[in-house]
Amino acid sequence: VQTCALPIFADRYPHSDLREQVVALIYEIGRDLSASDRGFLFFWSDRRGGRVCLQHLVTRYPDSAQLADALRLLGEMSFADQDYDEAQERFRELLVRRPDSEWVPLARFRFAMSLVASLQGPEYDLDQMVHASKELQAFLEKPPENPEFVSQARESLARVLEWQAERYVKIADFYRTIGNHPGELASLKRAAADELKDTKASTEAKLRLAALQARPVTQGGS
Numbered sequence: 001v002q003t004c005a006l007p008i009f010a011d012r013y014p015h016s017d018l019r020e021q022v023v024a025l026i027y028e029i030g031r032d033l034s035a036s037d038r039g040f041l042f043f044w045s046d047r048r049g050g051r052v053c054l055q056h057l058v059t060r061y062p063d064s065a066q067l068a069d070a071l072r073l074l075g076e077m078s079f080a081d082q083d084y085d086e087a088q089e090r091f092r093e094l095l096v097r098r099p100d101s102e103w104v105p106l107a108r109f110r111f112a113m114s115l116v117a118s119l120q121g122p123e124y125d126l127d128q129m130v131h132a133s134k135e136l137q138a139f140l141e142k143p144p145e146n147p148e149f150v151s152q153a154r155e156s157l158a159r160v161l162e163w164q165a166e167r168y169v170k171i172a173d174f175y176r177t178i179g180n181h182p183g184e185l186a187s188l189k190r191a192a193a194d195e196l197k198d199t200k201a202s203t204e205a206k207l208r209l210a211a212l213q214a215r216p217v218t219q220g221g222s
Helices: 019-034 046-060 067-080 084-097 104-117 126-141 147-177 181-191 200-214
Strands: none
Touching: 019 046, 019 067, 046 067, 067 084, 067 104, 084 104, 104 126, 104 147, 126 147, 147 181, 147 200, 181 200
């Protein structure tokens, strides 16, 4: 039997009285298959079939009562599969299209954590680190009644802020290597900013900054 056997219903019968029943059936099939671990090598799997059904629902029945549930399941599957870009997209979509859903607190948390999970440490994307820290801060300003979510968000925020400060210090190191005093100074000031004050790298930056500012600049900026 082909997975999600009702793909053409929305096109053939857009005004059918059975529409709500069909949507409910597609959702139930997608939900149940997505929770199954049955499959055979790379040829087929219930989980993949469940994803297809839920994607079909989201695309062809955007006004359905099951939309938020489908987006939540799709987001959770992508997060579990470490497809963090897709997870971000699904949870963002849930927040935009169903802002009154019971899944909003979870979506806010998963969206922020997907950003964090996509990071690779202080050596990489600074803009993404800033984005992740802002999303975590926004989440913690209005935390849900879930202590585990709050604990994970706080821990992740501390780690991301530490990475940001470390990145600025590394940039300052580069400027010092090439003898660019203004560049080193500017990078250390970023690392010493108030929003990064609780990080070890920020403390280091402040010490170096004080030493640099107390040192007269020789000709050529060295």
